[in-house]
Amino acid sequence: MTRADALVTRANQARVRRLVGALAVTTTVGYGVLTYAFSVLLGPMSRELGISPTTAVGASTTAVLVSGLMSIPVGRWLDARGGRGLMTSGSVLASVAVLGWSEVQSTAQLYGVFVAIGIASAMVLYPPAFAVVVAVAAPASRTNAILTITLVGGLASSIFLPLTGHLVHGYGWRTTLVLLAGLLAVTTVPLHLFAVRRIASRPVLTGQRTGAPARVLRDPGFWLLASAFVVHSAALAVISVHLVLYLISLGHPPARAATLAGLLGLLSVTGRLVTSLSARWLPMATITAGILLVQGVAISLLPVVGRHIAGAVGCLVLFGLGFGVSSIATPAILLDRYGATGFGTISGMLTTPTTIAKALGPLGGAGLAEALGYRPLVLTVAMACVVAAVALALTRRMTPRRVTKM
Structure with missing residues (x-):
């Protein structure tokens, strides 16, 4: 390997490390706001909307089902076009959906918001993050990259459950959602926009398994x-x-x-x-x-x-x-x-x-x-x-x- 090749390799490795760091942050914030905050908000939200906790939990279940149904089309998009546009758009949608959640006045509105949250979740959480890493990282470093993202992401509940609890206690559930929507926007949108775009997909090498x-x-x-x-x-x-x-x-x-x-x-x-x-x-x-x-x-x-x-x-x-x-x-x-x-x-x-x-x-x-x-x-x-x-x-x-x- 020439000196120039070595410099290019080190530069690519540094870019992948920055990408992994960015995705570790975005998945942590994404899971924290889109998944874990719900359990803290469930009680006060249900009481104010005048619905049973079971009905409210149904909205969260709807989001999970929608996210699952979106997994295949999202995966196809990632394979064909990469992750920058999709993950950035998903971050914007997630932020708008959480902001919309803070304004719901009825069960129908709540379920509509959680359909959007389900779509956004399929675009910004672990599966798309892993697909982006797999596309750009060297084979020997993929497992460590994925481990890094999941280790940091595993802290989402430890961070966002108490954070959401303190916010609800101090500001109420609606203002808490406005603040969480803002946090989601200012962290995930720029990181997906700028960190993902610098990475080009690795070419398919001779001997790799191919086919549809x-x-x-x-x-x-x-x-x-x-x-x-x-x-x-x-x-x-x-x-x-x-x-x-x-x-x-x-x-x-x-x-x-x-x-x-x-x-x-x-x-x-x-x-x-x-x-x-x-x-x-x-x-x-x-x-x-x-x-x-x-x-x-x-x-x-x-x-x-x-x-x-x-x-x-x-x-x-x-x-x-x-x-x-x-x-x-x-x-x-x-x-x-x-x-x-x-x-x-x-x-x-x-x-x-x-x-x-x-x-x-x-x-x-x-x-x-x-x-x-x-x-x-x-x-x-x-x-x-x-x-x-x-x-x-x-x-x-x-x-x-x-x-x-x-």
């Missing part, structure tokens, strides 16, 4: 992979919504139950680090299958030992290690299996069903808990984790056919 993204639909391993993440996403969503109530039913006071449930978010960052470090020695699908199996065993023991603090902590620590693993595992497994060509679309094909499962899982969990009780619900979650682990392990035995370049 639809080729994955002919791979039985993709359907196993999709089944694993769909089942696991639904299981995690059920635990996210119902864990506090189950811990209370085991005899823990509400404050302690909430604190114990908070272990899941804290341990998710640790789980991502463990997953990334283990990827140096083992395939990502194998690592993820092992973590999901540990989750299944841990949550199955919660009904047995969860009445004691030590037992509950032990189960939730082990379960929490896998709470955020899919964020880093999904792109890594897809890259390992199918390469970078068409990554945005392929990722969207997987994101759509997993997002829908995440939205609908808690509803099914509520029905099961009402009919049979929380213990069968928790054991069902444990079985779902084990099934997902087995499905992921089996994908290693199914090597996709490579498309030969003509």
